[in-house]
Amino acid sequence: MRGSHLSRTRSLAIVLALAASGAVALSGCGQKQQTVGSAPPPKKQDAFERRADQIARDWPKVSPVAGRQEALLPLVGADRPKGSEGKDIREITVTVGHSACDARFGARSQESKGLVVVTGWGKKKSAKGMCTEMLATDKVKVKLKGPLGDRKVVDAATGKELLKG
Structure with missing residues (x-):
């Protein structure tokens, strides 16, 4: 025993x-x-994800973000792909306003039932050398997870509607 x-x-x-x-x-x-x-810790949201959630929650009463943030660059505009009609659009083209000093840039989106929130992003070149602070604009395609349908496309930085589905 x-x-x-x-x-x-x-x-x-x-x-x-x-x-x-x-x-x-x-x-x-x-x-x-x-x-x-124990469960894994929850994924921490980045600045864009927090902003997109806020826009979806507060729409249409949304104010622009203050200052320039690399993860929330304002968009100049948004276009449907040429020749695409109907509600089965799964790609839009946005014009990203970024710095001429950005080594890389692009756009990303977060979708909800009524909105597609889109932002531009940029990564600056290393601090070595000279760089002008001139604005550059480039078109970037954004693939959507679901059809655009009747959803509105909203710029995350400004909170403005860019396109109606």
Whole structure:
């Protein structure tokens, strides 16, 4: 009986130590073993995702963001692809206003039931060398997860409607 008591005490100590570390192996009726641990931390939203959620929540009462942010560059406009008619549009073209100093630039979107929130983004070149602060504009295609339908396309930086579906 004494050996059995020590064995149970050691097993309990091991289970408690594993529980404290966030992972415990449990078994039921000795057949299947299952590992239980803490859930992964929630993904932290970036500036664009937070802004797109705010626009979807507050639409149409949305104010522009203050200042220039690399993740929220204003868009000059948005166009449907040429020759596309109807509600099955799954791609739009936006004109991104970015710095001539940006080494890379592009656009991204976040979709909800009634809106497609789009932003431009830019990554500056390294600080070496001279660069003008001249505005450059380029067209960028944005693929949509679902058809545009009747949704409105909204610029994340300005909060303005660019296109009606």
